[in-house]
Amino acid sequence: MSLIQSISSTLKTWVFKKKLLKFSGRFRQDPEACFYCPEMCRFSCPTAETLKDNTVTPRGKMSLLHLAERGFSAETIAGSEAQRNWYLEQCTGCGRCTEYCVYENDVASNLMNERAKYFSREAVLKAGTGDDAGYVQPAAFSDMLDELRALEGVVLLCEPGRRDWWRAHPKTLDDLGVAEISEVQLPFREWDWGKLADIQIEAIGEALGDCTQIWVESPEAAWFLAKAVKEDRESLSSEVRLVWQRFFALLAAREFGPDVSFHESYHLSRLFPRLGYSIPMYERGLMPFHSGWNSLDCGGEGFYQLAYPGTAREIGVRFLHDLAKDGRALEKIVCQSYACTQHLHGLTDAKVVYWLDELVEGADGSNS
Ligand code: SF4
Ligand code: SF4
Incomplete structure (x- = not known):
């Protein structure tokens, strides 16, 4: 295909997706759009495809949110709150459905927010019963904060278990201008799952307050810092950068x-x-x-x-x-x-x- 044909084809696709396939304005809210959608993203969902279960397609999961908006209880829709949450959990957060969606609906964030509501209700119910309602053990969380508070200047948060690798490659480390390395495990999975309280996210941001720049090796941890800690909270003033950004050209x-x-x-x-x-x-x-x-x-x-x-x-x-x-x-x-x-x-x-x-x-x- 020539360059002109390629540009023309890209433009046609864009016009088709953005103009002709638009939903009616009244269905533009995310869960509602999914509820009435012929499910163009169905094939892209790894959990629905792996579980071979039509109830956990992106549309299936988002429909639970829309039905709640319309006043249907969890018991009516799924049998119980816990069962409803099981459906909401069947998402890796990969964003593939968003990629294939005409509307670019952010299914993963919608599901994450809904799970967070469920888990915070659970936490309130469990408070005072002696059960552990959190997923990051309080002692481990406190130790992690202590380690983060000790960091200052330009730091590298390396993947857990890789500090020795970095120490064995001082030139690579020097390229980042890093003074300190930490292999602390940030609770990004718990956050993605909806199980990290806002107050804990804020505490992480505050603990990193003395860092002027944070190099992050893990894309998952960087995503957590950028989306949850840095973008939504003002307490983290330092720059989050990925090691990939520094070295990608060499690779x-x-x-x-x-x-x-x-x-x-x-x-x-x-x-x-x-x-x-x-x-x-x-x-x-x-x-x-x-x-x-x-x-x-x-x-x-x-x-x-x-x-x-x-x-x-x-x-x-x-x-x-x-x-x-x-x-x-x-x-x-x-x-x-x-x-x-x-x-x-x-x-x-x-x-x-x-x-x-x-x-x-x-x-x-x-x-x-
Ligand atoms: S994410 Fe987009 S394509 Fe998928 S069901 Fe929802 S509206 Fe339809
Ligand atoms: S973000 Fe969740 S719902 Fe969407 S394709 Fe990935 S696993 Fe499926």
């Missing part, structure tokens, strides 16, 4: 052979651009054109793994199975998220490599 210069697949992070490719953050190589949809890599995105397990590890594993298995069916390269998978390397080990015979390991391989002598 982009690499040629990956046809037997290598690059497993991108949906946080980087899909979610961050929605916040208006510039993530190099991830202006939506451009990644394969930029790199020529064999790129893929599993749809994610993220916080879902915390809630339903068995189904999360099934999502991973299904994802690999689909790739094999498509004849995709599976000799080696380079993962953009360290968490994904952990998920994929044991699910595939492919060599699973973390992108920073891939990047420094060969250049390591000058790095260490």
Whole structure:
């Protein structure tokens, strides 16, 4: 296709999506739009596809919200509050449905907010009963805050278990201008799940108050800091930056052979651009054109793994199975998220490599 044909086709698609397929104004509220939608995003949902369950499609889950807006009780719709919440939990937060939605409805955030309401009601009910209503143990949360409070200046929040790797690569560390490294585990999964109270999010922002710049290795943790802590709270005044933003160009210069697949992070490719953050190589949809890599995105397990590890594993298995069916390269998978390397080990015979390991391989002598 020539460049002119390509531009013309892109314009036609945009006009078709944005102008001709628009919902009537009265259905523009998110849950209502889904309720009346012919479900163009159905195929994209990893939980609905893996569970093979039509009640947990994006539309199915959002319909619960709309029915509540219309006054139907949880008991009437789902049998009980807890059962209704089970449906709301069947979401990895991947944002795929939003990507395919004409309206770009943010299903994941709607579901997360609704779960948060449920869990905060639960917490009130459990208060004073001696049961632990929180998902981050109070002692562990307090220890985490102490560790965050001790940080100052330019810091690196590395993936848990990778501090020694960073210490062994001082040149890479110097490139970031980092003075301190912490491998504290931020409770981003609990937040995604709707189980982190606002007061806890604020406390994290305050604890990071002495940091002037925070480099974050994990896209998931960076998403939590950028969306929950930084954007919605004023207490975090420092800049959150991803390690990927600093080093992506070096990796982009690499040629990956046809037997290598690059497993991108949906946080980087899909979610961050929605916040208006510039993530190099991830202006939506451009990644394969930029790199020529064999790129893929599993749809994610993220916080879902915390809630339903068995189904999360099934999502991973299904994802690999689909790739094999498509004849995709599976000799080696380079993962953009360290968490994904952990998920994929044991699910595939492919060599699973973390992108920073891939990047420094060969250049390591000058790095260490
Ligand atoms: S997210 Fe969009 S495409 Fe999917 S059901 Fe809702 S309105 Fe329809
Ligand atoms: S965000 Fe992902 S998992 Fe959640 S409803 Fe949409 S497609 Fe399904």
